[in-house]
Amino acid sequence: MGMVLVRIDDRLIHGQVVENWMKFLKINHVVVVNDFVASDRTQKALFSMAVPEHTKVSILTIAQAKEAILNGQFEGDRAMLLLGCPGDVLNLIDGGVKIREVNVGGIHYSSEKRQILKAISVSKEDIQAFQKLDRLGVRLEARMVPDDEKIDIMEIIKRETG
Amino acid sequence: MTGLIVITHGDFGRQLVKAAQVILGEQRDVWALSLHEKDGLETLSERIGKILKEGNKQSEGKIILVDMFGGTPANASLKFVNDQEVEIISGVNLPMLITALNYRRSLPLRELARLVREKGEQSILDVKKKFLDKVSKAEK
Numbered sequence: 001m002g003m004v005l006v007r008i009d010d011r012l013i014h015g016q017v018v019e020n021w022m023k024f025l026k027i028n029h030v031v032v033v034n035d036f037v038a039s040d041r042t043q044k045a046l047f048s049m050a051v052p053e054h055t056k057v058s059i060l061t062i063a064q065a066k067e068a069i070l071n072g073q074f075e076g077d078r079a080m081l082l083l084g085c086p087g088d089v090l091n092l093i094d095g096g097v098k099i100r101e102v103n104v105g106g107i108h109y110s111s112e113k114r115q116i117l118k119a120i121s122v123s124k125e126d127i128q129a130f131q132k133l134d135r136l137g138v139r140l141e142a143r144m145v146p147d148d149e150k151i152d153i154m155e156i157i158k159r160e161t162g
Numbered sequence: 163m164t165g166l167i168v169i170t171h172g173d174f175g176r177q178l179v180k181a182a183q184v185i186l187g188e189q190r191d192v193w194a195l196s197l198h199e200k201d202g203l204e205t206l207s208e209r210i211g212k213i214l215k216e217g218n219k220q221s222e223g224k225i226i227l228v229d230m231f232g233g234t235p236a237n238a239s240l241k242f243v244n245d246q247e248v249e250i251i252s253g254v255n256l257p258m259l260i261t262a263l264n265y266r267r268s269l270p271l272r273e274l275a276r277l278v279r280e281k282g283e284q285s286i287l288d289v290k291k292k293f294l295d296k297v298s299k300a301e302k
Contacts, residue, residue, distance in 0.1 A: 015185040019260050045296045147187035 002075050009105035010084040012037065013050040013057075016105065016145050021080065022055070024146040029056040029077035033065040033092070034084050062088055066095040086129035093136060101139040104153050116156050119144050130157055164266040164274055165191040165217045165224040167210065168254060169235035172196060175227075175254070182259045189263055191217065197234055206238035214242065223247040223271035225262060225278065227254035249275035257285035 004025050009017065012032050030051050037043040038061040051057045056077065060068060083089055085107065093099055109121035116122055120142055133140060134154045142151040168175035176194040183189055193213050197206055214224060224247065228235040231252040242248045249271055261281040265274055
């Protein structure tokens with residue numbers, strides 16, 4: 001099965017992910033791909049506690065994730081990849097990982113960002129990364145929870161950036 | 163699908179349903195009843211009765227989730243204690259409501275009620291202790 005869902009969500013593991021996406025897609029392995037979290041013991045413990053019992057959880061740096069995926073380590077699982085920003089997805093793809101479709105769940109607002117959807121705010125770097133992903137043919141759908149309507153995030157970005 | 167009625171003092175239940183919908187998306191066959199200062203036991207019972215009657219068209223049984231055993235929402239629900247199609251659980255919290263919403267299509271009424279109660283009991287944790295145990299285990 002391998003990677004069932006690749007999701008950009010800077011809250012990483014949280015309620016929507018655990019109670020909704022994981023059940024909806026029958027995920028048995030949650031893979032957090034984030035350089036900061038993977039190199040911080042406290043953050044790692046926090047996120048590994050946040051998944052239901054009997055669910056595998058891996059917390060990897062981008063480099064580690066690249067290697068794990070290319071070595072086929074998630075092949076036997078129904079894995080869900082969680083990343084904090086589109087730039088991290090781009091890094092994985094640049095490293096040779098094949099990703100066709102990305103779900104964008106949430107990127108929180110801060111003063112240097114621009115809110116384009118209820119749960120999605122993007123920085124200049126985020127927009128550039130999304131545009132690159134788009135050029136690479138990656139489908140980018142904004143959707144917080146499975147029942148929500150899929151929104152083409154590139155259309156929103158095009159409109160917002162005119 | 164089992165219908166859910168959340169009954170609480172003030173608007174706690176209404177907001178709890180909203181909170182669950184942030185996580186699960188919009189839901190149908192969920193009712194929230196608020197008990198305000200002007201409301202009495204009888205009027206609350208009547209409102210519950212009305213939902214039980216009207217909602218029964220689509221729902222297969224209902225779980226009433228109340229905030230506190232001994233409070234008016236729980237006492238008003240007791241009127242329906244002999245109804246085979248109704249379960250009543252107290253101490254409602256977000257994990258309980260989410261569990262009820264997630265499993266109400268797949269479990270029969272009695273089993274769903276049991277799962278919801280168990281989930282509620284398991285959901286109260288000393289977070290600090292749990293976290294520190296986890297970190298110290300990871301260090302060993």
